[in-house]
Amino acid sequence: MAENAVADLIYEAAFNPDQWLPVLDRLGDVGGAAGGCIALVNGQRLLGLRNSEIIRRIGGDLARNPDPRTFRRLDYLRPDPPPGFIVTSTFFPQDILDTDPFIHIKQTHGLAEEAATYIPLPSGELAMVSLDRRTENGPFLAAEIARLDALRPHLARASLVSARLRMEQARATVSTLQALGIPAAVLARSGRVLAGNDELERIADRLVPVAFGGMAIAHPSANRLFQDAVRLSHRTDDDIVRSIPVPAAYDAPALVVHILPLKRSAHDIFAGADVLVAVSVVGADQGIPSPAVLAGLFDLTPAEARLAAALTSGTPLKAAAAVNGIKFTTARSYLEKIFRKTGTNQQSQLVTLLKTVRGALPRPAA
Secondary structure: OOHHHHHHHHHHHOOOHHHHHHHHHHHHHHHOOOEEEEEEEEOOEEEEEEEOHHHHHHHHHHHHOOOHHHHHHHHHHOOOOOOOOEEHHHHOOHHHHHOOHHHHHHHHOOEEEEEEEEEEOOOOOEEEEEEEEEHHHOOOOHHHHHHHHHHHHHHHHHHHHHHHHOOOOOOOHHHHHHHHOOOEEEEOOOOOEEEEOHHHHOOOOOEEEEHHHEEEEOOHHHHHHHHHHHHOOOOOOOOOOOEEEEOOEOOEOEEEEEEEEOOOHHHHHOOOOOEEEEEEEEOOOOOOOOHHHHHHHHOOOHHHHHHHHHHHOOOOHHHHHHHOOOOHHHHHHHHHHHHHHHOOOOHHHHHHHHHHHHHHOOOOOO
């Protein structure tokens, strides 16, 4: 199945959690895996879980009631989560791998390799997607990881909604928007607002009503990206920016406006709406954002996120290229893509914008 069709399934699963099982199957096709799981955690508390058939068969009980030693992985990566999919056997220290009982169970059943991504959400939860490969199929290839990374922004946006709904089935437009607990609205592809929640009213000076029942962002460059994303919501092309940064204004915090296409059963749940607009409100802390947060909020690839984080720390472009092991010309190409995805056109604008997102970082559990 083409990656665009996988993205459609991912957005459907945000509102219909039973669809995470087909998503895992299709991700397995993309990455050459036999199965996997998606989980939402807060600290060491499991909030939601969906396992593919092979994981349910060999370790369903352990997946639902994880051994505390399995959470050592989260403790290791929580300060600086990787911004893309990683191969577990090469990323984590050997002592963590040796003491994780879930890894051992999977290995005894012929699942030798695991690719996983860890997505920190603005609300503090962590979404995890893991895919397991049979021993006889060998290690994950770089091209397979790259294809999975291309789908990660869709997974991040869908996870934001799943975390708010606690992976429960969305039931109706108004109740679901209220349950999200963050500013949200559903729109027709024409841009007409069909319904919104109370939280949206609190930022009515930032997302403003316009003619013919439409909505606009009160920041010109961000609004151009927003209107394009709504108008092209039926497409799942990689070149459409669906997480749009809105700089802080006066005493109002920065926002990130996420546009989620409503596909298949999600389209029915929302009475024929085409787009969900969900808003992350982020703090105005002057710290340096992690690559994982940048990748999750702004659709940056892992390489783009690492470069953006380096630039935000004050590193010049040429030095940032050297630190990241890429050519200066490649860094300039990445920077142009970062400008487009963040609605900026100068490095100073970019740095100012990205420093506002530190407040979106989840705090480590006590």
